[in-house]
Amino acid sequence: MLNKTLRAAVAGTFLATGAMAADFTACQVTDTGGIDDNSFNQTAWKGVLDAQEKLGIDGRYLESQAETDYEANINSLLGGQCDVIITVGFLLGDATAAAAKANPDQKFSIVDYAYDPAIPNVLGQVYSTDEAAFLAGYLAAGMTKTGVLGTFGGINIPPVTIFMDGFYNGAMYYNAQKGANVTVLGWNPDSREGLFTNNFDSLDDGRAFAQNLYDEGADIVLPVAGPVGLGSAALADELGTDKMKIIGVDADLYETDPEKGYVYLTSITKRMDSTVYDVIERTMNGQFVGGLLVGTLESGGVGLAPYHDMEDLVPDELKAEIETIRAGIIDGSIKVGG
């Protein structure tokens, strides 16, 4: 623990700031996994970078190296230097609520957390990720050759398991539509238990867990564990994409992990960059209101990334069905809740 605390202190000194002083400063506190995780934290930070570019704001971030850093990092950003503090991640929920209540004049926004009741100075950014994951589940069920899909998560918390729920239900929807018998390993939506690495750091866990799923027959794996999923991509790279394909999460991993890009069938995108940008813009224009900002398939807050290199592998018929289902989810005729 000593180790982690000091590590945080080390990281804290590398506080990154925008190039020039601006009138508006947006500050971000990341979750563990790092700003460079190619996925969760990085996508949220991209929202600030976009705002820097387009709105001319000043952006800075603090990395949380351990769960013990959340409170300290938030506190060090208090004191009026930040116009809005954006905390990234469900696990920062308690620390953000405490800081928001103690500092009612400071505007906060948190990714992946909805307070009930709402806190007037916190704008929660939540995502109907299951809508996009549903599409990915249907796609994977249509693509698998072994009839077995696999998934694993980082930690058993709602923003992670919502991916797994949607993925599972999408595959089951495929079974119901086609009379198929595709199974999903690694998540049981009834018992709410499944395969979890219990960290967002150890890339070799991602490889080992994917190998485990492969040994049980899975040929398409959805890792919902931030950078840990890059380890799964390494295994797919070694086995070859005919034996294993990966579905990315949060960002379009074909773009953010270009070296292994070809192993990704698609990615379930959670456009934290667009909601973060949205929050910054609203705050700048004086339209900040506490409550919720929901990213959906309809609003483009969540979605399915392009197939890129797999474009030719995915049958046109399946692509068309995905589009139909997308429309069905948006108009409410298809329920992703299983």
Added chain:
Amino acid sequence: MTSPADIAAAAPQRLGKGRQRQARISGAVLLGLAALVALVFAQDVAGEATFRLSRPTDPLALPDLVVPALPFSYAAAAVLAFLGVRQFLRGGVRWTSLSLGFGLFLAVAAFLVWATAGKSFSLTGMLQATVVRAVPIALGGLAGVLSERVAVVNIAIEGMLLAGAFTGALIGSLMGGLGGLAAAVAIGGLFGFILAALVVTYRVDQIIAGVVINLFVLGVTSYVSSQVYQEYRFLNNAPVFRPVKIPFLGDLPVVGPVLFNQNVFVYGAIVMVAVATYYLFYTRMGLRARSVGEHPRAADTLGINVYRTRYVNVTIAGMVAGFGGAWFTLGSVGRFDEGMTGGRGYIGLAAMIFGRWHPVGALMAALVFGFADAMQQKLALLNTPIPSEFLAMSPYIATIIVVAGLIGRSRPPAADGQPYAKE
């Protein structure tokens, strides 16, 4: 390690009592396991547990191992009860550890059969994962053994692993896998040398020196990976050593994929453990090293250069840890990510203690950990009623049980952790 014969000569009385007690405790544990198997596992179990041994594509495919769950549970409970009762009837008998070991094996088997009843999983895959997951821990543990045998406590293993992982990825990206591996070993050796310099020449507190190295490596690697690798991605894109199949042996069912179709790190770990055992216990150099760890003053009096011995062994320990660190990048995922060793160095230290400061012991402890780790991954897929957080704890619990039950008290080298000042 003191051989049982020495103790027997010194205190036959005490030995007898201690043995008696140990036998009775083992008996009680075995009876408890028997009750657990009979009353819990045998109760709500039905059908057959299927363990897959081969892939259909294997050259010598074995049929699946199908175990009828209920009869197996009762048979296991009966054998466990027999072993337990035997401990009481013939207290102090030989084979106490053997009985306990076999009993634990049976209990784990019964547990797996219970969890798998009506389903199936790949047993070979689980055993293969056991070996793979044990590698960094075994190498970390071996690094610990090599340095603590010369009485230098090596907390810095975690940092050395991380440095090895980082360097392996960086140089591996630029110069290929072998270059990366050599650089990782070199950087590990460098940190070993620095640790030796700090604790031997400057007599810095050994724990503090180790922590300093850990923090330094963590800070530098995290900084570079978040600032430099983001811009220059080609610096963090190393090749991964592929598995090398040993001819014929690699085609054998079960043992082939588990032991003879692995990458260079698995073979390397096994060879290093063997070489280290030979070195420490069968060569003159090893004897000298151990004497420096047990009683440096006596060793010095006899003309052994204590300082040089410590420098050499701690540097070698660092090289072993650097090799182990390279596993994370060159042997697994081909890229570095901050903090990716995830505390495996500390688990390696624990493996060293559980393995009684012996290379083979450290390897065994690492394998126990790896097995429990691989098993919890399989259990998570089998939809057992056990919560996943509990499963995640199981590797640690298993290690504690096996160590406390089978290994008993372990004794560090007598001078471990003490600086030595020449007079």
